[in-house]
Amino acid sequence: MATEKKLDCVILGLLSHEELTGYEIKKRMDTTLKYFWGASYGSIYPTLSGLVERGLATKRGDADNKRNKLIYTITNEGRDYLQQWLKAPAEKDELRYETLLKLFFGKEEGARQAIAHIDAFQEKIEKEMPYLLGAAETLRNCIAEDDTHKYYLLTVEFGLKTYRAYLEWCKEAKNMLAEDLQESRKGRNETC
Amino acid sequence: MATEKKLDCVILGLLSHEELTGYEIKKRMDTTLKYFWGASYGSIYPTLSGLVERGLATKRGDADNKRNKLIYTITNEGRDYLQQWLKAPAEKDELRYETLLKLFFGKEEGARQAIAHIDAFQEKIEKEMPYLLGAAETLRNCIAEDDTHKYYLLTVEFGLKTYRAYLEWCKEAKNMLAEDLQESRKGRNETC
DNA sequence: ATGAAATATATCATACTGATATATTATGAA
DNA sequence: TTCATAATATATCAGTATGATATATTTCAT
Numbered sequence: 096m097a098t099e100k101k102l103d104c105v106i107l108g109l110l111s112h113e114e115l116t117g118y119e120i121k122k123r124m125d126t127t128l129k130y131f132w133g134a135s136y137g138s139i140y141p142t143l144s145g146l147v148e149r150g151l152a153t154k155r156g157d158a159d160n161k162r163n164k165l166i167y168t169i170t171n172e173g174r175d176y177l178q179q180w181l182k183a184p185a186e187k188d189e190l191r192y193e194t195l196l197k198l199f200f201g202k203e204e205g206a207r208q209a210i211a212h213i214d215a216f217q218e219k220i221e222k223e224m225p226y227l228l229g230a231a232e233t234l235r236n237c238i239a240e241d242d243t244h245k246y247y248l249l250t251v252e253f254g255l256k257t258y259r260a261y262l263e264w265c266k267e268a269k270n271m272l273a274e275d276l277q278e279s280r281k282g283r284n285e286t287c
Numbered sequence: 288m289a290t291e292k293k294l295d296c297v298i299l300g301l302l303s304h305e306e307l308t309g310y311e312i313k314k315r316m317d318t319t320l321k322y323f324w325g326a327s328y329g330s331i332y333p334t335l336s337g338l339v340e341r342g343l344a345t346k347r348g349d350a351d352n353k354r355n356k357l358i359y360t361i362t363n364e365g366r367d368y369l370q371q372w373l374k375a376p377a378e379k380d381e382l383r384y385e386t387l388l389k390l391f392f393g394k395e396e397g398a399r400q401a402i403a404h405i406d407a408f409q410e411k412i413e414k415e416m417p418y419l420l421g422a423a424e425t426l427r428n429c430i431a432e433d434d435t436h437k438y439y440l441l442t443v444e445f446g447l448k449t450y451r452a453y454l455e456w457c458k459e460a461k462n463m464l465a466e467d468l469q470e471s472r473k474g475r476n477e478t479c
Numbered sequence: 480a481t482g483a484a485a486t487a488t489a490t491c492a493t494a495c496t497g498a499t500a501t502a503t504t505a506t507g508a509a
Numbered sequence: 510t511t512c513a514t515a516a517t518a519t520a521t522c523a524g525t526a527t528g529a530t531a532t533a534t535t536t537c538a539t
Contacts, residue, residue, distance in 0.1 A: 100525070101385070108392040118487050131387035138526050140489060162487060162534070181389055181396045184407050190382035193293070195323035195445060197373055200300040201438035204373045209438070215376050246393035246401070249463070253387060253456050260452035264445050271441070292494075310518050330495050332520060354503065354518060 101187075102134055102142045103151070104180040110152060110169035111177055112243065117143055117165065127247075130227075130254045143167055151176050198268075206275040213272075217265040220258050227254050293379075294326055294334045295343070296372040302344060302361035303369055304435065309335055309357065319439075322419075322446045335359055343368050390460075398464040405464075409457040412450050419446050 109115060109123055117140050124134050143165075146152040151173035157164040169177075194216040201209040234248040301307060301315055309332050316326050326334075335357075338344040343365035349356040361369075386408040393401040426440040 101388075102526085105388060108388070108395075111392065111395060116487070117489095118485095121487095128388075128391070131382055131384040131391075133381060133383070133527095135527050135529095136488080137490075137528070141525090164487070177392070178395065181392060182400065185385035185389055185404060188384045188386055188408065188411070189325060190323055190384075191325070192323040192380045192382075193377035194380055195442050196293075196297060196300070196320075197377055198438055199320070199323075199442050200303065200369070200373060201441070202435045203300075203303060203370065208374065209441075212377060216380065219380070243394045245463070245467070246390055249393070249401075249460050250387050250391045252460065253453075256452045256456040257449055260448045261445075264448040268441050268444065271437070275437070294495085308518070309520095310516095313518095325496095327496050327498095328519080329497070329521075333494090356518070 099176075099180050100142070102138055103146060104177060105132060105134065106139070106142055106146065106167075107151060107169055107173050107177040107180075110167060111174060114166050114168045116167065120167075131250065146173065206272040210269055210272050210276075213265050213269055217262065220261050220265075224255075224258060227251055227258065231255060291368075291372050292334070294330055295338060296369060297324060297326065298331070298334055298338065298359075299343060299361055299365050299369040299372075302359060303366060306358050306360045308359065312359075323442065338365065398467045402461055402464050402468075405457050405461055409454065412453050412457075416450060419443055419450065423447060 105124075105128070106120060109120055115123070117136070120139055120143075121134070121136060124132065124139075143152065143154070146167070147154050149172075150170060152167050152169050154165050154167050157166060194212055197204075197212050198209055201212075231248065231251045234244050234251060238244045238248060297316075297320070298312060301312055307315070309328070312331055312335075313326070313328060316324065316331075335344065335346070338359070339346045341364075342362060344359050344361050346357050346359055349358060386404055389396075389404050390401055393404075423440065423443045426436050426443060430436045430440060
């Protein structure tokens with residue numbers, strides 16, 4: 096089989112758990128999935144249309160169509176397609192960290208600026224941590240109810256592990272750069 | 288300023304260290320930068336043309352143009368542009384982990400399949416580790432020579448920290464799923 | 480009653496990927 | 510020496526994604 100479009104599979108995955116509108120799918124992307132995947136409206140809506148065209152999902156209007164909602168449901172063909180993808184080995188695991196990029200070219204801007212980038216990064220991570228911790232706690236409590244929760248928890252644990260590693264790195268990296276600042280201060284005989 | 292195209296900045300960053308051809312830029316992407324950024328020929332060559340058009344880089348043929356090389360050099364305007372971007376806070380820090388995605392929807396396929404995905408992920412990481420360790424070692428030894436090395440080292444340390452976290456997670460995640468398998472075996476009264 | 484926030488879909492210019500095409504040069508084995 | 514293979518080098522394109530914007534309705538707090 097030709098390589099599937101990833102977003103087809105992600106959306107089918109979400110639909111395999113529950114019926115959703117495009118808007119709700121976007122919300123899932125921005126909350127639950129955002130730690131390891133993302134998508135914009137500009138790709139979600141066309142992808143949904145494509146899924147319906149190919150018979151992998153169906154679309155219907157809301158009963159009391161107040162909001163002009165379009166609700167999407169996965170079909171049996173859609174489930175088969177999803178299964179195929181889930182069985183195949185993962186192809187792409189990559190990160191795009193602009194912070195690291197700026198750090199890599201950091202000599203141009205100097206230690207002080209580099210530290211500022213790391214601080215901003217650290218702040219972002221620290222702000223996310225409570226959500227991840229909360230999610231992990233919730234999931235651990237309802238893990239017996241439904242097997243899905245166990246798999247959710249696995250991904251949250253991944254997030255926690257890596258976030259803790261990020262924070263450790265932030266600390267060490269800043270220490271290293273701080274030494275640097277002191278050196279240069281001494282070198283140039285500056286005070287404060 | 289409107290948001291800059293990231294690849295403009297990445298390429299200018301590379302050119303700020305040395306003159307390069309498009310092919311060499313691609314190699315840098317696939318080796319040094321691949322742990323936190325990526326780009327394909329289909330974006331590198333058009334981006335280089337754009338940089339020349341806008342006066343941020345210049346292009347010249349090789350002296351003995353055996354290979355029909357096109358060598359790109361950063362201009363002063365290019366350096367200014369790069370500085371602007373380096374000073375601005377990072378916008379996008381995201382990862383796209385298909386492994387995590389498949390795991391998130393893992394209930395559909397069951398524990399055995401999930402473990403297989405984690406194994407593949409782990410293998411990939413373990414294979415990369417020696418390169419990162421080697422790079423860190425090399426960089427630590429020549430850190431005094433040139434300040435650039437210190438910033439390279441910072442990004443390698445980031446890679447090492449996160450990769451170690453990944454490996455820890457792999458172990459724990461597989462343990463959790465293995466318990467699962469045992470349970471289901473007991474439940475269904477299977478042997479072996 | 481009213482303004483702000485949330486819900487909901489759609490579109491578009493710009494950008495990126497992954498594949499493919501094309502051609503040359505270096506390398507190592509037969 | 511010759512010949513296949515790997516490496517070097519640029520370019521293009523269909524398919525896909527992003528981020529911004531447009532539009533309209535509904536819910537909610539004041």
